[in-house]
Amino acid sequence: xxxxxxxxxxxxxxxxxxxxxxxxxxxxxxxxxxxxxxxxxxxxxxxxxxxxxxxxxxxxxxxxxxxxxxxxxxxxxxxxxxxxxxxxxxxxxxxxxxxxxxxxxxxxxxxxxxxxxxxxxxxxxxxxxxxxxxxxxxxxxxxxxxxxxxxxxxxxxx
Amino acid sequence: xxxxxxxxxxxxxxxxxxxxxxxxxxxxxxxxxxxxxxxxxxxxxxxxxxxxxxxxxxxxxxxxxxxxxxxxxxxxxxxxxxxxxxxxxxxxxxxxxxxxxxxxxxxxxxxxxxxxxxxxxxxxxxxxxxxxxxxxxxxxxxxxxxxxxxxxxxxxxxxxxxxxxxxxxxxxxxxxx
Numbered sequence: 001x002x003x004x005x006x007x008x009x010x011x012x013x014x015x016x017x018x019x020x021x022x023x024x025x026x027x028x029x030x031x032x033x034x035x036x037x038x039x040x041x042x043x044x045x046x047x048x049x050x051x052x053x054x055x056x057x058x059x060x061x062x063x064x065x066x067x068x069x070x071x072x073x074x075x076x077x078x079x080x081x082x083x084x085x086x087x088x089x090x091x092x093x094x095x096x097x098x099x100x101x102x103x104x105x106x107x108x109x110x111x112x113x114x115x116x117x118x119x120x121x122x123x124x125x126x127x128x129x130x131x132x133x134x135x136x137x138x139x140x141x142x143x144x145x146x147x148x149x150x151x152x153x154x155x156x157x158x
Numbered sequence: 159x160x161x162x163x164x165x166x167x168x169x170x171x172x173x174x175x176x177x178x179x180x181x182x183x184x185x186x187x188x189x190x191x192x193x194x195x196x197x198x199x200x201x202x203x204x205x206x207x208x209x210x211x212x213x214x215x216x217x218x219x220x221x222x223x224x225x226x227x228x229x230x231x232x233x234x235x236x237x238x239x240x241x242x243x244x245x246x247x248x249x250x251x252x253x254x255x256x257x258x259x260x261x262x263x264x265x266x267x268x269x270x271x272x273x274x275x276x277x278x279x280x281x282x283x284x285x286x287x288x289x290x291x292x293x294x295x296x297x298x299x300x301x302x303x304x305x306x307x308x309x310x311x312x313x314x315x316x317x318x319x320x321x322x323x324x325x326x327x328x329x330x331x332x333x334x335x
Contacts, residue, residue, distance in 0.1 A: 021308020024315050038318035039325065044290040047274060047321065049188040051291060053267030057180035061173060063202045068169065068209070 004033050132156050172209055179222060180205075182292065183229050185266075189287040190233040192275045194267070200236055204229040219301075222292075226302045230284050237280055273324055282317040285310050 007027045011020055028034040130139045132154050140153040183204065187197035207228050208215075215224060269275070270283070278286065281303060288294040288302060296307040296314065303310065 017309045017312050018306070020315075021306070021311045024311040025308075028315065029311070037322060038315065039321035041290050043325070044286055044318065044321060047270060048287055048290055049185045049269055050266035051181035051185045053265060054181040054184035054188075057176055057184070060180055060184065060198060060201055060205070061176050063198070064172075064176060064205055064209075065169075067202070067206055068172075 003027075004031060007031075007034070127152065130154050172205075175208070176205060179225055182222070183225060185291055186226060186229055186284070186287050187233055188267070188269050189283050189291075190230065190280050191236065192269050194269065196236060196240075197233075200229060200233045204232045207232070223298065223301050226288065227304070230302060233284075234280055274321060277320045277324065278317050279313075282313045282320075285313040286317045286321075289314055 004027075007023060011023050011028075014020070127139055127141065130137050133156070136157060137154045138157050140151075140155070142151040142153065143149065180201065183201050184197055187200040187204075188194055191197045191200060204225070208225060215221065270278075275283075284303060285299050288299045292298075294302075296310040299310045299314075300307045
């Protein structure tokens with residue numbers, strides 16, 4: 001028992017797999033006391049999924065069969081050669097690229113201008129009267145285009 | 159006509175392989191992945207890989223070991239992909255797993271209980287499954303996991319110890335009716 005404790009200490013002390021493997025081979029796998037502290041094969045088997053639970057593999061086979069099904073028949077070589085082939089594909093790709101690019105450019109141009117629906121600072125924010133140090137002050141309201149932020153700047157009237 | 163006949167023969171032979179090794183592969187995949195849907199995906203990919211690379215199979219090696227190597231690698235790959243996703247998803251939203259009921263003969267198709275799944279690494283689960291279900295030795299498991307036998311011994315020892323500890327501490331593992 002003392003030996004088992006020493007082995008346990010050595011196992012924990014040196015976390016190297018070859019060393020631990022050697023300790024397991026030399027002692028733990030042969031020692032009944034150490035084996036009693038581990039789950040037995042039967043206990044582990046009862047916890048695990050086992051092959052007898054999957055005897056019916058028809059579901060798996062159906063999926064495999066679907067994947068194994070041959071691809072649609074290709075057209076004869078002569079007909080394929082008569083087609084535009086890669087030139088057609090290249091032209092189509094260029095057309096798609098042009099459409100995407102023009103859409104993007106138009107969107108940029110449209111969004112660059114002042115937004116007609118964005119209300120001015122005066123429309124969305126009003127200030128009746130402002131005083132600085134007990135004196136009437138001049139107030140400026142500024143709202144950047146397209147932003148919800150409003151700047152209020154008060155300036156003393158001399 | 160001759161080509162069609164060859165294809166039919168090839169397909170029939172492949173079907174025999176699936177019938178013979180499908181159950182063991184499914185059990186291994188379920189034990190690694192923790193659920194049947196993912197295990198079926200893993201097995202489908204693994205068998206397709208086997209089918210496509212049968213000409214590269216070395217007959218001096220065990221076919222079962224070769225197949226288990228492919229299944230476990232596919233499962234590890236899928237787990238790696240899913241881990242990124244699970245980081246953002248609450249585990250509580252995943253399907254609930256049954257707990258182990260002592261005494262009754264458990265359903266052999268049931269995945270590992272959540273508590274065990276969480277405590278054991280995928281490599282530990284693989285080693286444990288091959289050891290318990292297939293009776294593989296540390297050397298055989300090392301051939302599947304492509305590591306040393308010492309490493310497999312450590313995996314098995316740690317996994318068996320964790321399971322024993324879970325059983326003794328009754329973390330839902332030994333629920334009795």
